[in-house]
Amino acid sequence: MSSIPILKQREKQIHETGAAPYEMTCDKQSLAGSVSQRACVFCGSRVVLYPIADALHLVHGPIGCAAYTWDIRGALSSDAQLHRMSFSTDLQEKEVIFGGEKKLYQALCELIDAYNPKAAFVYSTCIVGIIGDDVAAVCRRVSRERGIPVLPVHSEGFKGTKKDGYKAACDALFQLVGTGDTRDIAPVSINILGEFNIGGEAWLIRDYYQRMGVQVVSVLTGDGRVDDIRRAHGACLNVVQCSGAMTFLAEMMKAKYGIPYIRASYFGIEDMAKALYDVAVHFSSEAAIQQRTETLVRDQVNAIVPELKCIRADLEGKRAAVYVGGAFKVFSLIKALRHLGMRVVVAGSQTGNADDYATLRDLCDPGTVILDDANPLELSRFVIEKQADLFIGGVKERPIAYKLGVGFCDHNHERKTPLAGFEGMLHFAREIHTTVTSPVWQFVPFRNQGDTGRTVP
Amino acid sequence: MTASENNVEYTLKQIEITPTVSAAQNACKLCAPLGAALVYKGIRGAVPLLHGSQGCSTYIRRYLISHYKEPVDIACSNFGEQTAVFGGAVNLKLALENICRQYEPSLIGVATTCLSETIGDDVPMFIKQYLAGQTAASVPPIVHTSTPSYQGSHMEGFHRAVLATVATLAARQKETEAAGVNLFPGMLSPADIRHLKEMTAAFGLAAMVLPDYSQTLDGGLWESYHRIPAGGTPVDAIAHAGDAAASIELGHALAHVAETAAALLDERFGVRAVRLGFPMGIRHTDAFLQALSAVSGRPVPTVYREQRGRLLDTLVDGHKHVNNIRAAVYGEEDLVAGIVAFLTEIGIHPVVCGSGGHSRHLTGVLEDLVPASWRAEMTVLEGADFTAIETAVAKAQPDLIIGQSKGYAMSRRLSIPLVRVGFPIHDRMGGSRLLHVGYEGAMALFDRIANALIEQRQDGSEVGYTYM
Numbered sequence A: 001m002s003s004i005p006i007l008k009q010r011e012k013q014i015h016e017t018g019a020a021p022y023e024m025t026c027d028k029q030s031l032a033g034s035v036s037q038r039a040c041v042f043c044g045s046r047v048v049l050y051p052i053a054d055a056l057h058l059v060h061g062p063i064g065c066a067a068y069t070w071d072i073r074g075a076l077s078s079d080a081q082l083h084r085m086s087f088s089t090d091l092q093e094k095e096v097i098f099g100g101e102k103k104l105y106q107a108l109c110e111l112i113d114a115y116n117p118k119a120a121f122v123y124s125t126c127i128v129g130i131i132g133d134d135v136a137a138v139c140r141r142v143s144r145e146r147g148i149p150v151l152p153v154h155s156e157g158f159k160g161t162k163k164d165g166y167k168a169a170c171d172a173l174f175q176l177v178g179t180g181d182t183r184d185i186a187p188v189s190i191n192i193l194g195e196f197n198i199g200g201e202a203w204l205i206r207d208y209y210q211r212m213g214v215q216v217v218s219v220l221t222g223d224g225r226v227d228d229i230r231r232a233h234g235a236c237l238n239v240v241q242c243s244g245a246m247t248f249l250a251e252m253m254k255a256k257y258g259i260p261y262i263r264a265s266y267f268g269i270e271d272m273a274k275a276l277y278d279v280a281v282h283f284s285s286e287a288a289i290q291q292r293t294e295t296l297v298r299d300q301v302n303a304i305v306p307e308l309k310c311i312r313a314d315l316e317g318k319r320a321a322v323y324v325g326g327a328f329k330v331f332s333l334i335k336a337l338r339h340l341g342m343r344v345v346v347a348g349s350q351t352g353n354a355d356d357y358a359t360l361r362d363l364c365d366p367g368t369v370i371l372d373d374a375n376p377l378e379l380s381r382f383v384i385e386k387q388a389d390l391f392i393g394g395v396k397e398r399p400i401a402y403k404l405g406v407g408f409c410d411h412n413h414e415r416k417t418p419l420a421g422f423e424g425m426l427h428f429a430r431e432i433h434t435t436v437t438s439p440v441w442q443f444v445p446f447r448n449q450g451d452t453g454r455t456v457p
Numbered sequence B: 001m002t003a004s005e006n007n008v009e010y011t012l013k014q015i016e017i018t019p020t021v022s023a024a025q026n027a028c029k030l031c032a033p034l035g036a037a038l039v040y041k042g043i044r045g046a047v048p049l050l051h052g053s054q055g056c057s058t059y060i061r062r063y064l065i066s067h068y069k070e071p072v073d074i075a076c077s078n079f080g081e082q083t084a085v086f087g088g089a090v091n092l093k094l095a096l097e098n099i100c101r102q103y104e105p106s107l108i109g110v111a112t113t114c115l116s117e118t119i120g121d122d123v124p125m126f127i128k129q130y131l132a133g134q135t136a137a138s139v140p141p142i143v144h145t146s147t148p149s150y151q152g153s154h155m156e157g158f159h160r161a162v163l164a165t166v167a168t169l170a171a172r173q174k175e176t177e178a179a180g181v182n183l184f185p186g187m188l189s190p191a192d193i194r195h196l197k198e199m200t201a202a203f204g205l206a207a208m209v210l211p212d213y214s215q216t217l218d219g220g221l222w223e224s225y226h227r228i229p230a231g232g233t234p235v236d237a238i239a240h241a242g243d244a245a246a247s248i249e250l251g252h253a254l255a256h257v258a259e260t261a262a263a264l265l266d267e268r269f270g271v272r273a274v275r276l277g278f279p280m281g282i283r284h285t286d287a288f289l290q291a292l293s294a295v296s297g298r299p300v301p302t303v304y305r306e307q308r309g310r311l312l313d314t315l316v317d318g319h320k321h322v323n324n325i326r327a328a329v330y331g332e333e334d335l336v337a338g339i340v341a342f343l344t345e346i347g348i349h350p351v352v353c354g355s356g357g358h359s360r361h362l363t364g365v366l367e368d369l370v371p372a373s374w375r376a377e378m379t380v381l382e383g384a385d386f387t388a389i390e391t392a393v394a395k396a397q398p399d400l401i402i403g404q405s406k407g408y409a410m411s412r413r414l415s416i417p418l419v420r421v422g423f424p425i426h427d428r429m430g431g432s433r434l435l436h437v438g439y440e441g442a443m444a445l446f447d448r449i450a451n452a453l454i455e456q457r458q459d460g461s462e463v464g465y466t467y468m
Helices: A008-013 A041-049 A093-098 A101-115 A135-146 A162-176 A201-212 A226-230 A247-257 A269-282 A287-315 A327-339 A354-363 A376-385 A398-403 A421-436 A439-443 B005-014 B032-041 B054-068 B081-086 B089-103 B114-118 B123-132 B154-169 B190-202 B235-239 B261-269 B281-296 B302-322 B333-346 B362-369 B372-377 B386-396 B405-414 B438-460
Strands: A014-016 A055-060 A119-124 A150-153 A189-195 A215-221 A237-241 A261-264 A319-324 A343-349 A369-372 A390-393 A407-410 B046-051 B107-112 B142-145 B181-184 B207-209 B246-250 B272-276 B326-330 B349-354 B379-381 B400-403 B418-420
Touching: A008 A014, A041 A055, A041 A119, A041 A162, A041 B054, A055 A101, A101 A119, A101 A135, A119 A135, A135 A150, A150 A162, A162 A226, A162 A247, A189 A201, A189 A247, A201 A215, A201 A269, A201 A287, A201 A421, A215 A226, A237 A247, A237 A269, A247 A261, A261 A269, A269 A287, A269 A327, A269 A421, A287 A421, A319 A327, A319 A376, A327 A343, A327 A354, A327 A421, A343 A376, A354 A369, A369 A376, A376 A398, A390 A398, A390 A421, A398 A407, A407 A421, B005 B405, B032 B046, B032 B054, B032 B107, B032 B142, B032 B154, B046 B054, B046 B089, B081 B089, B089 B107, B089 B123, B107 B123, B107 B154, B123 B142, B142 B154, B154 B235, B154 B261, B181 B190, B181 B261, B181 B281, B190 B207, B190 B281, B190 B302, B190 B438, B246 B261, B246 B281, B261 B272, B272 B281, B281 B302, B281 B333, B281 B438, B302 B333, B302 B438, B326 B333, B326 B386, B333 B349, B333 B362, B333 B438, B349 B362, B349 B372, B349 B386, B362 B379, B379 B386, B386 B405, B400 B405, B400 B438, B405 B418, B418 B438
Parallel strands: A055 A119, A119 A150, A189 A215, A189 A237, A237 A261, A319 A343, A319 A390, A343 A369, A390 A407, B046 B107, B107 B142, B181 B207, B181 B246, B246 B272, B326 B349, B326 B400, B349 B379, B400 B418
Antiparallel strands: A014 A369
């Protein structure tokens, strides 16, 4: 086996805890020629806005960007389903030469007439600015003519990283916020930000808050509705999940409407309970809320603990590698895995910032490899070196794990199972158990050649 | 509260699809760089490199991985704002260097994207400059394919990459008599490519198969870490393509395209071009085997005579399940043509044939394949999206839909069974192992089509027959 080299320019984005000094470089454009697991600005915008189910999502550009994002996520909707369609202006050479505004205008009008959306988002892809299309002007015109908000999303793929795409999506959302009626909103009310209702997760979370006596004005954007977003400024608190995705919107709402925000994560027992208690504390003037929260958490935890204990017995001492999009999710997963008796030996994210990596270092056991914007070769190298039994990632990481004979848990947006909330923790534990304890691993050549086979020379 | 089965049923049926003129809805095609990347994955030791934004490689990787369930490393030159303004020369050079350092490839396959094409990057010149600065021994060959996604679909990207690879590497190396065969299979499954290689080998022919991702995208577990999965056509074999006795190039629609790899080898080195449809069904498998027989000078081996016998036996046994059945078929043009060719042999009428491809050859090809009396009922949609296809299918009300996974929503909404073929298979296991070609492929396809119809009858009957 040949050794797997690390590119020199990448060395500062990899760190092993315990080895000083700790200087993680991050927030960088991916290195040319490396097979980054990251996507682009467009992807960031598409991820955030996708679950708004009664809006039209039109991708302005050649066909690829729309084709690859057609109905790929497990983001559920309780009624409208328009988000599951893939709409593209499918630009051809003619439009690239003469401009795509006319086609964009016609496509928007036809689609709005056909589907009656509550709003339309128009995503700019790489070439739109370069061919000189004034997307904002077309959006204004169609909005005027059709009487619905038509919002440009400045998501040209090359203009930064996925995080810039989050920001572009938040800019578009911010155009909607503040345009709805807020009169019936209670003083104890929140918006849930950065929760995308994968497998129905937002429904679980919203239900918890409502049982605490907190009104949920809007979920952005899980099972999202344009009218709910329009009145989101009427809420008293924003609860923001996911490191980067919707903090931008929370900041803007704080500046303009004076709405404070707190960060939350709904993965794992500890973080889930904390997300509820933090909201209860915020509304501490309402004494009953604290009481109801305690009861809720106790009941929920009691309901899942017996099965978690059984699962833990089989997983105790196993090692995990975690590589996902946002760093905040990594924190929660490390804690959730500890609950299952497992130790994280490789941890990384596509989009973490300096603060995130500092937190991560403090959270990890000594000897854990921390990675920013890793690629398949690096991930493979450390999965081998650290002898992981489990990999938590997305579709692109799955074959790495499987080829090496390591169990895998999909924690990305393609999954169909809710992993958030207390109920989600149980699904998570079951899935990890299913993959790690499979008898197929006994036949895997890579795991059956003694210690020498599991190290990198 | 999570979605119940009933809820899901409600949700898909709730979308009332409405065709539009200017917008593509639920495209039945992918972009050109995907096709090129797939071809490069079929070359031994090759790393594909997309010259453009990060998302292009990531989306394409995810799409391919979800089908093949194998690692698919595709590098990217990762454009930033500066790159888009000042051009991609620096990024491309850096990308080539980093790939060489990290992967030690035996070939780098560059494909452009809409971005690099629109800003006017002169990629051949960048590559030339890069190579000029290197010592010959350390640098792998670099192939460049122009694949702007605003020109054609993933199939154009695929065929252009095959052509570009041959144009860059192929030569006439030997003075000796031409021998062996070049096989350009088109976009088939790894199982198909394996089967075609077996057939070729059975005639004692050395074959250069391009692309050959039968192992790179359908391999076993790893005993040790592989930077680049094993398998694929060796670069050296491609370099000898000019020495072959003939090239066999597959694809009904492709056969009408002027500039292809087979045509180029014919023109440059006098390698005879045999251009056939996909060997799907009896007649086209016969034609393929006869072509191999002609090139090799050997008779068709017994094993294939036996397979053909078993296929005919199967078709006779099951003919009443399928004769006069009406089907919709969609996918790449060559796949649609190949499937339709087989359907006509067993009495299934193709009433809707749809493709996102737009080579302008599909209608003509299908009219040649389908009996004259069936044509009036057949709707052919070229350059179509799934909304147009579904609208035609809803009108035609066929008994069966045949195509890739993305037609599932249509199948579900219209309550018409779907038999999965082609790419992508994102909702079932075994997409890589689907066999479409040869007598065995026809047999497998026949069983699945007949069983889908039998199952529908069985499930639809109140009696609950256990004996059909």
